[in-house]
Amino acid sequence: MSAEKNTDPPRPDPSFGQSFPFFFDDPQYSAFCADNSLGPHEGYFGGDSSSYMSYTYQYLGGGGGMFDASVAPSSYEVISATSDLQDHLNPGGSSLGRGALGVVNDENHPLSPNSSISASSSNEAIVTEEDVDKGKKEGSSRQKVKGCEDDGDHEKLKKGDEKASKKKEKQPKEPRFAFLTKSEVDNLEDGYRWRKYGQKAVKNSPYPRSYYRCTSQKCMVKKRVERSFQDPSVVITTYEGRHSHLSPASLRANAAIGMLPTTYFMPRSLSSLGQSSFPQTASVHEPAFQRRVEAHQDSDKLQLPDHGLLQDMIPPFCHAQLP
DNA sequence: CGGGTTTGACCCGCGC
DNA sequence: GCGCGGGTCAAACCCG
Numbered sequence: 001m002s003a004e005k006n007t008d009p010p011r012p013d014p015s016f017g018q019s020f021p022f023f024f025d026d027p028q029y030s031a032f033c034a035d036n037s038l039g040p041h042e043g044y045f046g047g048d049s050s051s052y053m054s055y056t057y058q059y060l061g062g063g064g065g066m067f068d069a070s071v072a073p074s075s076y077e078v079i080s081a082t083s084d085l086q087d088h089l090n091p092g093g094s095s096l097g098r099g100a101l102g103v104v105n106d107e108n109h110p111l112s113p114n115s116s117i118s119a120s121s122s123n124e125a126i127v128t129e130e131d132v133d134k135g136k137k138e139g140s141s142r143q144k145v146k147g148c149e150d151d152g153d154h155e156k157l158k159k160g161d162e163k164a165s166k167k168k169e170k171q172p173k174e175p176r177f178a179f180l181t182k183s184e185v186d187n188l189e190d191g192y193r194w195r196k197y198g199q200k201a202v203k204n205s206p207y208p209r210s211y212y213r214c215t216s217q218k219c220m221v222k223k224r225v226e227r228s229f230q231d232p233s234v235v236i237t238t239y240e241g242r243h244s245h246l247s248p249a250s251l252r253a254n255a256a257i258g259m260l261p262t263t264y265f266m267p268r269s270l271s272s273l274g275q276s277s278f279p280q281t282a283s284v285h286e287p288a289f290q291r292r293v294e295a296h297q298d299s300d301k302l303q304l305p306d307h308g309l310l311q312d313m314i315p316p317f318c319h320a321q322l323p
Numbered sequence: 324c325g326g327g328t329t330t331g332a333c334c335c336g337c338g339c
Numbered sequence: 340g341c342g343c344g345g346g347t348c349a350a351a352c353c354c355g
Contacts, residue, residue, distance in 0.1 A: 196328055198347055211346070215326085224346095328353070334346085 179237040186210065186225050186235055192243065194223060205229035219244045 194212035202209045207227035214221040221241040228234040 195326080197349095199329075200345065200347095203344065209345085324355105326354090329351080331348100331350100333348075336343105336345095338343085339341090 177239045179235075179239075180228070181235045181237060182233050183235045184233075186227060190237075192216070192221075202226055202229070207232065214243060216243070216245050 193215040195215045196210055196212050198211035199208050200211070205226070207229065209224055209226035212223045212225065219241075221239065221243050223240065224236075224238040226236050228236055
């Protein structure tokens with residue numbers, strides 16, 4: 001995509017924070033915590049709107065990061081994906097304080113009502129009910145629900161029929177995954193091809209929000225890109241849905257190095273958390289996750305919710321590898 | 324010419 | 340019921 005036009009609001013000078021090393025060699029590909037501190041990276045994973053999972057992990061030097069260098073973005077730094085997305089989307093609201101990796105499933109909200117999270121580490125992430133309520137309010141927006149399934153038939157229905165069908169079959173929302181990224185460019189290279197289909201001014205923010213769809217046929221994945229009002233150097237990218245295909249970049253890269261296209265990298269901290277010197281926490285309300293996490297709590301290990309889900313949702317440079 | 328972007332109009336659910 | 344605001348559509352435009 002060649003460039004946002006200069007109709008965009010003035011870009012802040014990129015003030016990239018302290019970075020720390022990943023497993024890949026290219027020094028461009030680095031990441032840091034939202035507070036620019038080294039150390040564990042925290043996140044939340046949720047299964048549905050009434051569940052969530054929090055975890056903490058550390059990028060271990062030389063062990064592998066969360067990022068697939070072959071398709072990693074080249075001009076920005078991933079701060080984190082966030083559960084305080086709503087806060088960034090809601091300028092003026094109180095901050096949750098930390099960046100966090102999050103699946104924003106839902107009725108547009110990453111966390112369940114009455115939920116609270118605390119991560120026991122040097123990077124504490126706390127989500128309060130207040131935050132949840134705020135997020136709920138902010139997340140009151142909704143999307144049109146297409147009458148068509150994933151059969152790739154994007155033909156427009158007649159307005160009337162469309163309306164009717166929309167009202168009836170309220171499809172469950174696709175899971176969402178939000179990234180905070182320090183970048184001077186809004187539209188981050190993530191290995192997939194996107195077609196912009198809309199742009200809207202964001203209330204209380206000078207920065208517009210752009211809407212993209214995956215250009216691949218039959219792939220209904222969307223992403224929203226906007227700049228944080230609170231920190232204009234931060235780009236908030238929200239992915240929605242699961243790619244039904246591999247990313248072109250991933251395919252290219254894997255072909256180049258003779259890998260199977262389904263091979264991804266996973267941080268050592270995720271594949272063998274027991275080796276991490278940092279404490280991990282996992283608090284989960286969703287039963288399925290709860291069982292799995294509890295089973296690992298004694299060993300202080302973290303269980304990711306669903307690798308398949310994550311692989312489909314997370315941008316290719318962030319794919320997790322099946323253990 | 325095909326594919327992507329721009330942008331105003333439109334749709335729709337929610338809150339008041 | 341109405342207005343607001345987020346999300347989407349689609350025609351016009353741009354560009355390689």
